Amino acid sequence: MPELPEVEVTRLGIEPHIQGRTISDVKILDGRLRWPVPKTLPRLLLGQTVLAISRRGKYLLLEMDTGFLMIHLGMTGVLRVLSSHEKWKPHDRVVFIFNELSLRLHDPRKFGAVLWHSFQQGPIESHPLIQKLGVEPFSPEFSGSNAIEVLYKNSRKRSIAVKQFLLAGKAVVGVGNIYCSECLFEAGIHPAKAAGKLTRPQCERLAESIRAVLTKAIQAGGSSLKDFVNADGDLGYFTMKAKVYDRAGEPCRACKTPIKHLVQGQRSSYFCPQCQKR
DNA sequence: AGCTCAACCTGGCTGC
DNA sequence: TGCAGCCAGGTTGAGC
Numbered sequence: 001m002p003e004l005p006e007v008e009v010t011r012l013g014i015e016p017h018i019q020g021r022t023i024s025d026v027k028i029l030d031g032r033l034r035w036p037v038p039k040t041l042p043r044l045l046l047g048q049t050v051l052a053i054s055r056r057g058k059y060l061l062l063e064m065d066t067g068f069l070m071i072h073l074g075m076t077g078v079l080r081v082l083s084s085h086e087k088w089k090p091h092d093r094v095v096f097i098f099n100e101l102s103l104r105l106h107d108p109r110k111f112g113a114v115l116w117h118s119f120q121q122g123p124i125e126s127h128p129l130i131q132k133l134g135v136e137p138f139s140p141e142f143s144g145s146n147a148i149e150v151l152y153k154n155s156r157k158r159s160i161a162v163k164q165f166l167l168a169g170k171a172v173v174g175v176g177n178i179y180c181s182e183c184l185f186e187a188g189i190h191p192a193k194a195a196g197k198l199t200r201p202q203c204e205r206l207a208e209s210i211r212a213v214l215t216k217a218i219q220a221g222g223s224s225l226k227d228f229v230n231a232d233g234d235l236g237y238f239t240m241k242a243k244v245y246d247r248a249g250e251p252c253r254a255c256k257t258p259i260k261h262l263v264q265g266q267r268s269s270y271f272c273p274q275c276q277k278r
Numbered sequence: 279a280g281c282t283c284a285a286c287c288t289g290g291c292t293g294c
Numbered sequence: 295t296g297c298a299g300c301c302a303g304g305t306t307g308a309g310c
Contacts, residue, residue: 002303002304003303003304006303032287033286034286034304034305034306058304058305072304072305073303073304074286074287074303074304074305075287075302075303075304075305076287076288076289076302076303076304091288091289108287108288108289109286109287109288109289109302109304110286110287110288111286111287111288111304111305112304113305129305129306157280158280158281159280159281160280160281164281167304168305169304169305176303176304177302177303177304178303179303265281265282265283266282266283266284267304268301268302
């Protein structure tokens with residue numbers, strides 16, 4: 001389920017139930033995720049308290065007594081808070097138990113990750129996976145003229161398509177495949193346009209679109225937060241009506257021109273050939 | 279350094 | 295109905 005909005009909604013959903021609670025056990029049901037889940041995790045985490053839950057890019061960061069528990073949901077990961085009496089289900093991979101409550105990572109495709117970064121290893125920002133991330137879309141570094149410069153400067157001399165440039169997350173994080181198409185549509189920019197050819201005004205429109213689309217998605221997901229505990233279905237995804245994503249052949253909601261599909265970097269892109277210019 | 283692409287893994291859908 | 299083939303929200307790392 002996870003692009004940045006879904007990860008943020010997950011953070012908001014688990015925080016009130018998990019923050020301040022102490023781990024009584026950890027079950028690694030299948031540790032073969034993106035990277036092996038550290039076998040030492042159960043022993044390491046026993047008795048540790050969740051001090052805070054933050055997010056960097058699509059990583060959830062659970063600050064514990066002696067370090068950070070890093071959780072990435074990959075393509076199909078879902079984190080839920082459930083009663084510890086609930087039986088594991090197929091594709092449940094790791095369960096963090098807080099006495100009567102459990103935090104369960106369900107991830108059919110196993111592209112997710114559960115990693116440990118101790119304080120001794122340095123600040124979390126120095127972690128190799130975190131260090132290379134672009135700026136946060138809702139941070140001061142990505143507001144106003146800062147955002148324009150982030151997009152403009154990072155894209156100079158880049159021949160890569162703007163779609164792939166954004167998806168790479170080296171300039172700004174959190175724009176996944178679905179919202180990337182949506183953002184480019186909102187900004188009126190063709191996904192195949194070379195990143196290096198973006199003008200400053202286009203960078204400005206793009207920055208605005210990114211903030212707006214992600215904000216709207218978080219709000220849409222947030223509306224289902226009350227159901228977070230013991231929720232059965234997917235939370236807050238696709239409650240937002242896509243303008244272009246997965247709408248190939250259907251009329252553009254703005255101009256009625258049929259939406260086009262395109263594969264870029266092994267990923268699907270959707271755009272309106274009339275509204276979006278190179 | 280930047281670009282492309284295979285790979286990781288499983289399930290669901292389409293079409294023969 | 296069965297099965298092969300293709301597709302899927304992410305990201306790394308190899309090779310050029």
